[in-house]
Amino acid sequence: MNEPSRVARAAAAALTVALLATPLAAAAQSRSQPVATADYVVVLVNGEPITLSDVRTRLARLELPAELPAAERAALAQRVLEQLIDERVLLQWARDSGIRVDDSAVDVAEAEVARRNGLSVAQLRERLPDAGLTVATFRDNLRNELLLQRLREREEARVRVSEADIDALLREAQTDPARTVLELAQVFVAVPENASSDTEARARALAEDVARRARSGEDFAALARQHSSAPEAAQGGRLGLRSADRYPTLFWEAVRAARPGDIVGPVRSGAGFHVLQVLTRRPADLPDPVVTQTRVRHILLRASDEASQRDAVARLQALRERIVSGQTPFEAAAREVSQDGTAREGGLLGWVSPGQLVPEFEQAMDALAVGVVSAPVVSRFGVHLIEVLERRQVERSAREQRDAVRAVLRQRKADEALQEVVREQRARAYVEQREPPQ
Template identity: 70%
Template sequence: MNEPTPIIRAATHLWCAALLLIVPVAAAAQPTATAPATADYIVALVNGEPIAASEVRARLARIEAPTNVAATERAALPRQVLQQLIDEKVLLQFAADSGIRVDDTAVDAAEAEVARRNGLSVAQLRARLPQAGLTLNTFRANLRNELMLQRLREREESQVRVSETEIDAYLRQHQGSADPADTVLELAQVLIPVPENASTDEEARARQEAEEVARRARTGEDFAALARRYSRSPEASAGGRMGLRRADRYPSLFWEAVRDLRAGEIAGPLRSGAGWHVLQVVTKRDASLPDPTVTQTRVRHILLRATDEAAQRAAVARLQALRERIVTGQTTFEAAAREVSEDASAREGGALGWAAPGVFVPEFEQAMERLAPGQVSSPVVSRFGVHLIEVLERREVQRSPRELREAVRALLRQQKADEAFAEQLRELRGRAYIEYREPPP
């Protein structure tokens, strides 16, 4: 029995199906020495269920391998794709046996979202499927399978628990790293240049100016304003900020000066070949820790509850019509929410306030993250019903200590879920009967 390949998370993401629409069909139509590209045959059986050569070709068409890949690696790609398809087949069988079901309404919503992400209507999307070598039935089957895998993973993740002790241990392990390769750093600088053949007086004046900038920065004056006024570096107009990167990608002179400093503290003046530098530490953290800032979204929604597939279908149709009225200016989102939403937020015009990542259920959050401020989503199906979502604005805020711990909890939960999911796949493959037939194309 072959060892299963590591589960490729992209294969369990719903929207990887959208990639099929932008990959040239010709990529999957190269003839082989043993069979024409149009021939189809069984390459493997998984507990009696076949995997066809056409499935391998279709997946290969979605892979954009770098042009510099060695011939031996490129030749191994069909076999790797087959192993991925076997993994997915095993997981889909397990999901079905576990009672996970995906109804047509959820597939309809997924199809509408793929169309939206490609800038198409559903009718236009369907018209283009043959160009990607797909029938409508095959495309919808792919979406249904991806939704099943997504729900299987979400179910496994919901069973993972992370203790406070584990969070404490992770923070102790990763705080205060002295290795620049493990440190994420953003610096801001004020550069006072010194000409290559500067006189003693020019050197002294530049140093004096840099020392004055450093003094003012250390007494609490706004560093960005100082950079805009005094710095002659290219990033002066951005307040001197040089961008977030690994610390070993900054000059060693800078890292040695700030390695023992905390965010907000000042280093310098430092002399380099370019002149005198005054540095401020904007961000400094271990690369394994969550970002100390988080993007919050101010969002509102309209919810129609649905207890069965027929009710979901009706809710999707009703909200789609309502969305058309909103985007064409016939009504406002706030007024529509007050009128029809079945959520407690209806009296507030659907307002849900400012939300950090992880607050909402995955279906809602994924749709919300894809919206720009001012955009209204297509109907989104979640466990609570069917939603219309509007993003109002976004902002970056500093995490509180409690929020940082919750971000670490989410990170550890993800790691544990990955390990549990991979172990589950190994067990399922170990119990599965896998029969290889013809080599994959």
């Protein structure tokens, strides 16, 4: 057995020399730059090669500046190579575990890449050589990405998250200032150093009056502009969005139990009295309790292969033109042609929250303005036309928030499980360095 990290470091040093010695030291600048030197194998992972072009391609995604110092490029080359080795052992383990990705899934992914770039699949393939890729290599890359995605999905499905796990994370998020995102506004009533008791009493009375008026519904920003002595008074007293541990401890202790919109204080500090309003409060690493919901409708044509997908795209593009021109109402078109259970309701999906729909549909939906009909969108279910009708901000219910926290915990545990797999597989892998050709 080789020591993977030692071998990877040695290989990284060799490939860095190769990268710096050719115009592809700027491999990070342009994906369309031609390969200037012969490709060669940098490392074998259980007999499977990782080549110099693999490393160049991964570096090119990073869009590095041309003037990046050689030492930083060398360190980056090592990190990229380590990442590629990790991915390779994961892919090998996934295949050995029986996970497969068929050609039809790759066809759908290829069509989605083309759509996002405003191209047909044929046009995309014509441009691949400019990026130093063949069609076969591009499709292999897509297949590998789908394989890793399915591996992650399998690990997430195996994870179990208990109600106690959720409770523990919510408690931590409420009590740890480093894990709480907070924005406060303040009205600051200054008390001069060595002030008399009468002066301090007048300042306290003013601060208490401000707090009373704010709690009764007066505009806090207006009160700050009128009464605050702090520099941010002109901005309505807003102190900025930051983690709670970057606020004075006095402020965090005062608002620890407060909710957005609450008025707290007056709070006495060494400089005077502070009346605080909580503008924003949310866990730094948990889902936002307020989400954007979208009221959306769609038309779906199912497609089982690339030919039927091309036909569906063409049909829906023609239908979109009729809808946009006003010749055909969206609702009527959905009832007539949509191959989805929502056809009888004119394609209406109702109000949907983030995460309810498949990613390819949701990403296209989120990019649409209200009232705009999308171009044909390919998903695992077929080809869609999408129209956003309305958007609204809603606060998650307690149950919805717990479900969102459960999803976060499931992802974390899946990440931990995959990292453990990587460590185990790297320890078992035979990683062989190859010297560059002379």
